[in-house]
Amino acid sequence: MSNVDVLIAALLGLVLGLAYAPTLVWLRRRAELDAGEPEQAPVVSEQLAQAVDLLRSAALVAGPYDEVLHSNPQARTLGLVRGNRVAPDELLDLVRQVRQQRRVLGTMLRLSRAQGTPQLELAVRLRGLSGGMVLVVADDRSAQVRTDEIKRDFVANVSHELKTPVGAIRVLAEAVEQAADDPVAVQRFAARMIHESDRLGELIRQIIELSRLQSDEPLLHPSEVVVDDVIADAAMQCRELAASSSIALTTSGTPALRVLGDAEQLTSAVVNLITNAINYSDPGGRVAVSSRLAQDSDDGYVEISVADNGIGIRSEELERIFERFYRVDFARSRDSGGTGLGLSIVKHVIGAHGGTVNVWSKVGQGSTFTLRLPALDQAIPSDGTVLEPPAQEVKP
Structure with a gap:
């Protein structure tokens, strides 16, 4: 083969290489995409982690796959984190909802605990962050809710207890009026009215005493x-x-x-x-x-x-x-x-x-x-x- 033939063959190879090179690069990139090139995991910034740790409320940051990227001790104490996952199913549903809708959500969440243990009442706020992350902040309102329930029950019971002697006094007063001509009956009804009045006075006294005791701490002084x-x-x-x-x-x-x-x-x-x-x-x-x-x-x-x-x-x-x-x-x-x-x-x-x-x-x-x-x-x-x-x- 002459030198001219060798030169022509080299030129043809160079031309073919340049022509097919973009196609080869495209095919390689397509193969990488089809193979599913792993995405970079979201990272909780140092400032966000410090803010979560400083909160008095329970707080955590959930990742795009419902994993817990960061949480404070309060969240773990309340049982919102189990291992590296968001624990309560009710809270997990809210996390997914906020991630999908990209909005801020605030609600009350009632969580059942072990048998014989009062329910956990949480005021929860959630906000979607970049990279599919969700910030969760939860305040434990269990004591406040139970206190409100006790107050409502107490008011209802007091109302009922006060109605009983008041009603009895009214009935006895009517009986006295009708028995005005019967001194014996009047004396009997009057004695009963005094008894019911004393009972009403004692009830009021103990209600006042109980109220005073609840606002007084004897071990402070x-x-x-x-x-x-x-x-x-x-x-x-x-x-x-x-x-x-x-x-x-x-x-x-x-x-x-x-x-x-x-x-x-x-x-x-x-x-x-x-x-x-x-x-x-x-x-x-x-x-x-x-x-x-x-x-x-x-x-x-x-x-x-x-x-x-x-x-x-x-x-x-x-x-x-x-x-x-x-x-x-x-x-x-x-x-x-x-x-x-x-x-x-x-x-x-x-x-x-x-x-x-x-x-x-x-x-x-x-x-x-x-x-x-x-x-x-x-x-x-x-x-x-x-x-x-x-x-x-x-x-x-």
């Missing part, structure tokens, strides 16, 4: 309280009721026990327990108030117990007796002028003092309510014994 004085004052306030009901009221306990708190509130709690014990005991019964020093690990506690041998409480009712306006025996409570608020006041007072209320009861044998409060600088004997003086009867 506590004082030293001598338990002997609390028991003595409470027994003194109840002695007339005990005498009129033919109930033997006795006091005993370890002397010189002290706690921190409000003496008036603690006395009110013990008075309510003694009053209940008297009202739910038959004539000839006994009510005993005692105190002692107890030890739990290295901590000392003062226990004030009010025991009776009255009608007792069924086991299925023990969990409800501290509810407002709940009565074990409605007829007996109404006859004695009970309001159904006494034990609610007791529970609130003792809880505000950092203590607990325990109940033992058996139908036909009686009940024992024990108030357990942190003791103030009390020393317990090394052998664990607690000396108590003999019981004293409170005489009218």
